[in-house]
Amino acid sequence: MSFLNAILVGLKEIWAHKFRSVLTMLGIVLGVSSLVAMSAMVQGMENGMKEALVAIGGLQKMRVEAQSVPVEQRHMKDFATGVTLRDVQALLASAPEVEIVSPEMRLESSPTLAANGKTHRTFMTAGCWPVQLEMVEHRVEHGRMFNELDNEQARDVCVIGTGIRDELFGKPEETGEEIIPIGRQMSVNGYPLTIIGMFERYEGEQERRQRELEQEENAARRAAGPAGAASGPKRSRGWGGGSGRRGNWAFWIKNNTVYMPLNTMWLKFKSGQTNLPPEPRLSNMEIRIRDVDKIDLALNQIRNVLMVNHRGIEDFSFRTQEDWADQIQTAVKNARLSGGFIAAISLFVGGIGIMNIMLASISERIREIGIRKAVGAGGLDIFVQILVESMVIAVVGGAFGLVASKAVIWLISEVTPTDNAPIMTIGAMGFAFGFSVLVGVVAGLFPALKAARMNVIQSLRYD
């Protein structure tokens, strides 16, 4: 019997028992669709995490932070210089693997921002050089970034993120129009600065979808008129709700940034503090290296330059993004493994269903098998026929499963529109389909073997 013929016979057999076959296929359909949907969700998660990694500057970025002097060097504590602008200059001059160095001087203990009659506390208020823009991949959308001259003259200017604008001047979603507070005054810890620029809104796929949803809801509420609007004071549900502190923290921090020239920070905010050495101490400096592959070489260069500058006192530490990248990999791998395992189990259960139905099918077809054998079918012919039937169920189920997975993914993104969009990959679909076929073959083996081994005379006599 030719293979094509066997497939045809298999299809007929399935058609003859439509309901039973559909039920059996359902197992495979669910297995395949859950496998594909699971992988799509993990893929979406991975993409979201990678987005965040890019948003904070990628692997090329590392940070030198001030650190207290280690115990064995405590006796030299008084000679410790701390991370200063001299380090920045030295690195730029002597470490060829370093591409950009961006010093940062932060205000400790969340400063109070005030403008437009409102106040807001943020912790990311820093003085820096204009090069910081490139360093952390900020893009100024409105106004301008402060320049070298602003820094040189320590002008009272600042650039803010949209998160700050949202808090002090109102969110575009709530006010209905986007407020661009360029030229307005904002005080930081009581000291007035002029806003000269605002960054664009940074958001992941997830936040964008959430914001769009919110926008739609607000528009609907406005359309409903005052009757639809909530009365009384605005209620914020929980601490996170009002500040927009949802979704990815990497984007949230970026949006809640206030930058001013380094010299402004030094002269206007830090100089009044006690215990400050003459050399302005930096909170940290961000370094971008030229080549990720030479990260070890770059780290050595930086370490050596800094060690010379710091007279051998290790009062600084490095922080790279490698750990985080590794964590992303691990998290994704874990999610993929556990999700895949669960989905594979459901596919396996589908396979058991096929085997069950094939066993039932051959025992009600004992006579048919006897007749086929009497007219000349060999054991192999019967084996192939049963195996093909089980494969046909699996293949058809697998194909429907792929269609169903599309629906499942659509359902997931409808139910949770703010999560990372699941991404269906051809690889996952191919794997799930191939696995379903494999399950069909394995499930068919035993029934097929049983059918092939039936005794002709006994099966002919069977009623």
Next chain:
Amino acid sequence: MALLELRNISKIYHLGGEEIRALDDISLDIEAGEFVSIIGPSGSGKSTLMHILGCLDSPSLGSIKLDGTEIGKASQRELAQIRNRKIGFVFQFFNLLPKLNVVQNVELPMIYSGVGGRERRARSVKSLELVELGHRLRNRPNQLSGGQQQRVAIARALVNDPRIILADEPTGNLDTHTGEVILALFRRLSEEGRTVILVTHNPEIAAVTPRKIEIRNGKVATKVDEKLAGLDRQPTPVSTPVS
């Protein structure tokens, strides 16, 4: 050379340590073109003999040659091929596949002998016309009468142009009149030169065939007991077993 040569065939079953000889040292020849009946009461071993003649089973001892080829020691796969090419079966209960229509049922043996689709169809239709069922090609077996079903089964048996047609109680499930029609059909096939073996316990049916082989207790009865077999009503020459 005879078409079928059985020499010292025995079939032995072991039931709980007891040895049962269903066939005991049977030797006989069946020539090409013969119209033979194998008769015997139930339990005589005639079914076992039929299974061995039809290559459904292998003998425990002895040799059986079909067309000059030894098949006593053939494997299951080889037996299946022999059944497919050289033997046409007609059963008491017709044994048609209820899910297939008439033509598909007749096509069945050719599917396993690798005949192409178009030729399969043509030969099936020809075979069905031979049994005068050319007009019921698309019907399901359950839409046909018993006699028609048995004719479909005969068409299926004929379709691969086998050397032997082996009929096991072909009229057992039919009324007398229809049974006669079927028997007439077998006689016609015999007259056309085919080898037909009827297996039956009914002496009236055996009476149709020129040669009768009676099986009793696993052996070929040397002389058919006319009275016991009920053949005295229609005396016909009795065949003698090969010595």
